[in-house]
Amino acid sequence: MMFKILELMGIETRGYDRLMVHFTGLKSPASLWICIGVIILFCISAYFMVKPLSGLRRKVFILALHFIALIFAISIFLEPSLRLAKTAKLKSPIYILIDSSESMKAKASADQSRIQNALNWLEKNHAYFDALKNDYEVRWFRFDEKATSLQANFLDMPKISPDGQQTQILESIYRLKSELGDKRLAGLVIISDGADRGELSQIGSEQNPREKAKQLKDMERRVQGLGKIYTVLVAEEAGMKDLAITSVQHDGYGFVKNPFVVVVKLKMIGEDVKEVPVQLYQGQKLVAGKSVKLENGKEQSVELEFIPDQVGRFLFRVEVPVYQDEASVENNQKVFPLTILRDRIRILYIAGNPSWDEKFLRRTLEKNPSVDLVSFYILREMYDNPEASEQELALIPFPTQELFQKELPNFDIVIFQNFFGRDYMSPSYLENLRDYVVDQGGALIYIGGPRAFIKDSFNFPLEQILPVDFSFGETNYQISRLSLRLTDAGALHPLTNLAGGELENKSLWQGIGVLENYNQVLRVKPDAVVLVEHTQSNPGTLIAVREVGKGRVLMIATDSFWRFRFEQEGQEGQTKYYQLFWERALRWLVKDPEMKNHSLSLFKDKYKPGEDINIYFNVQDRSYQPVSGATVSLKAVQAPEGCSPAEMPGEEIAPGKYQFKLNLNCPGGYKLQAIAEKEGLVAGTDEAVLAVEKDSQELQDLSIRKDLMELLARAGDGELLKIPDSPAKMKFPDINLEEIIGAKDIPVWNNWLTLTIFVLLFGIFWAVRRYYSLS
Known part of the structure; x- marks a missing residue:
């Protein structure tokens, strides 16, 4: 009818099959607000205009004219036009989604995986899907947490790698629907094992019937517009193990x-x-x-x-x-x-006699909450005559046999202070102590005094592991006032680097005060590190350390070190350094990882397959000086079978700091070892462990969830199919989609006819108002 009227008006309509009204003025948001404002003003003016009139008919008649004129004026303001459109029929779209999550690589049968079972089913029914393409627009997707489009000719060479992190069926569907906008689908096909990890599994596991019904109704509402939903189960749980x-x-x-x-x-x-x-x-x-x-x-x-x-x-x-x-x-x-x-550091403390040095150190160790201290000090020596029988004495015998034959491996550190044990223990006990340090990785602190550093065959096992050789003199214990000097190695070593900077640290040690005595030593062993010296003798070794075998040894050649604390008692904040020294000494002796002079470090201990791994190797010598120019390499000493990475070199990025860049694709545990070599010698080595694992939880539960696939099919008014069922059971409606392929706009607001009607309407409206004497 409208097409004939347009033709009578001389407008060509051939080739067009749709007529629509289009308002150009609505493109601007401001136009709508202007129209609303005009309507409000017209309503207010209309009320006051008809208020003086008597009679309902008059008021209705005036108001009708008023609003006809208003609507016509607004219509002209919105610039209406007639749009003639040419349309073409479109094929109804069908989306086919194939599960590509990691659970799909599990076995569906003895000889093939779930994903292979699905792809074989699609190939077997190639003819059906080709026929479906004749009547529908068929699109292929793979999905895990979201759907990803596949090539249009996917079915010609179907191949999908099941490496998705998580199966989220509903979430993938909802994302597709949001991307579609107002576009509708004729149907949806979901090919999966149903092992959902998202919203669908939560609906399936809901125990409250009322809540479950509510969730199902919400799911039905959200899948509207997606057409019929068919689900295809790729495997049966019967027979699966x-x-x-x-x-x-x-x-x-x-x-x-x-x-x-x-x-x-x-x-x-x-x-x-x-x-x-x-x-x-x-x-x-x-x-x-x-x-x-x-x-x-x-x-x-x-x-x-x-x-x-x-x-x-x-x-x-x-x-x-x-x-x-x-x-x-x-x-x-x-x-x-x-x-x-270490929960607690177990220390065996043996002192030759009570002294100020012993008192200060024992109190410091007792205050340390991480120390479990067992201490003995000798109050009565073998040649003392108490003039009483053993039964009348309160002192216990020194339990050397139990300590050095049974309990020694249970201690982390042994302290000998001013102690010479020839009168109290068998020489074999010192051999046990040496083996405890060298072979078992134990630690020894050896502190001086009149009974210490005695050159004697009994002390030979002890001398083997100490940083120095003992002097041959009858007595090596010297009473003398001496000041301390920090060595270059001591300035960097974590035991003696107590203050922040190098100058502050040296000043701290020089300000300790005057010590009262020292033990003279013969020489320093080549692999020992001297940290603190004095100038009263040569060598003037006072504090030295040594790594021997698997263990470590600290030597202090004086029993007046307590003055470190005593001299600074009145200086606010200074007494902490005595305690800090012993805390660091204990940590270094038990090989605290933060005090290693060569360390292999990672930012974290778990990585994803294929993730870049940066590994840093800090190399320092025994004096904690950075080792530059070393040849470093990294190799795996433990790795998943068939996945051991090749040995690789490192790059020096700062003095003594080297970097390795690694990429591991196989999930599993790795133990890596770095080695630094310089001038043909090993400068440092360390190990680190890491795990490569996927974020996916797919393999934790490989159940076939037929129940969830049935729920989804029911919500979409479809049906559940099982491989090898025929896809011919799937029936999809034609939803009559059209596409505009051509259009022509005919303005109806800017011609003489519209202007004539507008003038006539407002003329009649004005005349009637004058007739009724309205303002």
Whole structure:
């Protein structure tokens, strides 16, 4: 009808099949606000205009004319035009989504994975999907946390890598719908194992019937406009079997010689297992194990407890056995790095007699909350005559046999202060002490005095591990006032670097005050490091350290070191340095990681596959001087089977600081070792551990969730299919989509006819108002 009127008006309409009204003035938001303001003013003026009139008919008649004129004026202001449009019919779109999450690489049968099962089904039904393309616009997507478009000819060579981090079916659908805008779909096909980790799984696990019904209704509302939803289950749970470690929980760090608990959660799918052995390894060493009974489909926890016997950072691995025909073997072990710290430092303190030096040091150690102190000092020597029988004496015998044959490995540090043990112990006990330091990694503090540094065959095992050789004189204990001087090595060493800067530190040691005595030594051993000297003798070694075998030794050749604290007692804030020295000494002796002179460090201990890893290697010599110009290399001493990275060189980025750049793709645990060499000698070596693991939780539970796929199909008024069902069961509607391929606008507001009507309307309105004597 309208087309004929337009033709009568001389407007060409051939080739157009749609007529629409278009308002150009609405393009500007300000136009709408102007129209609203005009309407409000007209309403107010209309009220006051008809108020003097009597009779309802008159008022209605005037108001009708008033609003007809108003609407016509607004219509002209909005610049209306008629739009003739030419349309073409479009194919109704169908989206096919294929699950590409990591769970899809699990076995669907003995010889192929779930993703391969899905792709084989698509290839087998190639003809159906080709026929579907004749009537519909078919688009292909892969999805995990979101949907990603695939090539239009995907079905010609179907290939998808199942490496997605998480299956989120509803979230992927909702994102697609938001991208569609007002566009509708004829249907949606979801090909998946249903192992959802997002909103759909939460709906499926909801126990409250009322809440679940509410969530299902909300899901039905949100999938409206997506057409019929068909779900295709890629595998059946019947016959599937998988044992998985779903999680490993533990504290961030443990303490040596204290029980540490690792909580392992397991799940078995497919069958009941009477006893499953769960084992915990530290490197290649089995440290804990327990068997647990599992029921099909139920998660079970087991606690593995062990007592760490070493301080450091280690790689731990939880393992369960791999059964025949499991869906995945990747979830049968889990690796994690763990730092083992010292809870308390156990110290055996033996003093030859009570003294001021012994008193100050013992009180300092007792105040340290991290120290567990066992101390002995000799009050009565062998040649003393108390003139009483042993039964009448309160002093206990010195338990040397128990200490040096049984308990010695349980101590972290042994302190000998002004002690010569020939009258109290067997020479073999000092051999035990030497072996404790050299072979077991123990530590020794040797402090001077009249009974110390005595050149005697009894002391030979002790002299072997100390930083100096003893003097041959009958007595090497000298009473003399002496001042201290910090060596170049002492200025950098963590034991004696007590103040901030180099000048402040040297000034601190020079201001300690005058000590009262020293022990004369013969010579300093080549591998020892002298930290503090005096000028009364040559060599004037006062404080020195040595690393011997696996252990460390600190020597102080005086028993007047207590004056370090005493001389500064009245100076505010200065007494802390005596305590700080001993705190640092203890930490260095027990090999605190922060005090290592060569250290391999990482920013974190867990990385994703393919993530860039920056590793830094700090190399210092025994004096803590940076070692520049060294040849450094990094190699893996432990790595997943078949994934060990090649040995690689490092780059020096600062004096003594080297960098390695690494990229590891295989999940698992790695133990890396860095070695620095200079002039044919090893300048430093250290190790670090890290774990490479995916963020994905897909392999923790490989259940086939048929129930969730049914829920989704029901919400979309579709049906659940199972491979190898025929896709011919899927029926999609034609939603009659059209596309405008041509248009012509005909303005109707700026011609003589519109202007004539506008003038006539306002003329009639004005005449009527004059007739009724209205203002």
